[in-house]
Amino acid sequence: MKPTESTPIRRKNYVTDLRMQLSVSFSMVGMLVAVCFVYAVTLWLMSDWGSVSEDMSSNQATSIAMFVNGIFFLVALLSSIVVSIIATHRIAGPAMVIERAVRGLCEGDFEKRLTLREKDHLKSLAASVRELRTMMLEERKDQRRLHVRMESALGSGDTDLALELCRSLIGEPDPKPADKAAAVETIDASSETEPEDRYSNAG
Numbered sequence: 001m002k003p004t005e006s007t008p009i010r011r012k013n014y015v016t017d018l019r020m021q022l023s024v025s026f027s028m029v030g031m032l033v034a035v036c037f038v039y040a041v042t043l044w045l046m047s048d049w050g051s052v053s054e055d056m057s058s059n060q061a062t063s064i065a066m067f068v069n070g071i072f073f074l075v076a077l078l079s080s081i082v083v084s085i086i087a088t089h090r091i092a093g094p095a096m097v098i099e100r101a102v103r104g105l106c107e108g109d110f111e112k113r114l115t116l117r118e119k120d121h122l123k124s125l126a127a128s129v130r131e132l133r134t135m136m137l138e139e140r141k142d143q144r145r146l147h148v149r150m151e152s153a154l155g156s157g158d159t160d161l162a163l164e165l166c167r168s169l170i171g172e173p174d175p176k177p178a179d180k181a182a183a184v185e186t187i188d189a190s191s192e193t194e195p196e197d198r199y200s201n202a203g
Helices: 018-047 050-054 058-106 123-156 159-170 177-193
Strands: none
Touching: 018 058, 058 123, 123 159
């Protein structure tokens, strides 16, 4: 079945951005290895306390073991948070920049430059947004040129050319003869009642 406008785009590949996914995966694996290493060192140090713990009561030995384990889990938790922030910053930062750029395009602001750092992810998405910006700028220039030509056609009384330019502007197909005649009458009436420049502030 051919996709339609309402058909959702289904992702079939789990690996869509190999560089980004490997970077995040290596960060998480590195964090796990570091946690396991610290835990192994902790167990090794505690194994040397066997002779010392014999001179302690069971409550004292249990308290020391709980304290050491608590310190370990606290360090592991803080390390996980730090590594997660560092790993996701190269994604969250570019995402915020791209979001601001897209919002600016929606508001008609084409002056903002979309630039990412060398090690940032989502560069392909940023490139697509820059391409969209270029296309929107070209379309905006084309619309302005059509506005100027349509004003000139209306000023010279060439309603056929004005109608053709209007269709080009809104992207509609050639109308039927009856519809064309009605549109010409509408353009004539509009040019008589509104002689001022309606498009001087457009765009």
